[in-house]
């Protein structure tokens with residue numbers, strides 16, 4: 714086996730940067746019993762035709778279905794808002810979707826109405842095929858607090874209970890997929906790191922919204938926090 718440091722040492726800077734961006738073929742990531750796949754918000758509202766459709770959002774589904782076959786442990790999340798939710802532009806007179814307002818807990822992007830509790834838009838996609846999924850965690854159900862993260866609401870102090878659940882089940886490595894890369898996926902990954910989990914985002918199993926530079930910021934922040942950015946092809950059983 715060629716030592717990786719020797720190999721990198723012998724290559725030009727551009728080649729090193731390119732290769733460092735993804736795992737080496739020889740360094741496939743092995744999924745074990747301490748690994749959990751988190752499937753974030755693959756719900757009708759975020760899919761083509763939905764009220765907050767993420768571009769090409771449906772393309773994550775076959776990738777996630779394929780990945781799920783290698784995981785014994787799967788958790789899904791479901792954005793689950795009240796009809797008068799604070800994150801909806803329609804709740805604030807004179808505001809429109811994608812405006813940003815200041816709330817007590819910080820900046821809040823305002824969204825079109827989406828994922829209202831019990832609506833068809835809030836349902837998980839019927840195309841998902843993950844029968845072994847063990848938990849669906851609903852989030853964003855407090856009307857005055859948003860929750861992009863599956864772990865912690867946007868006030869930064871109300872826990873969803875997910876970290877305790879994963880720890881109780883002795884799960885240590887979290888692989889995040891779904892919608893949207895720059896909001897619920899990134900925030901979930903950041904909080905997973907904060908809670909001490911080894912954390913990966915599987916890039917081709919996610920799609921982003923990208924409003925006002927949010928996608929670049931998400932990759933910057935997650936990388937700085939030690940979240941590993943990988944591709945589904947980097948994973949093996």
Ligand code: VGL
Nearest residue numbers: 754792824892893896897
């Ligand atoms: C999401 C915006 C609003 C997401 C949820 O799932 O990323 N984005 N609510």
Ligand code: ZN
Nearest residue numbers: 792800828853
């Ligand atoms: Zn939402």
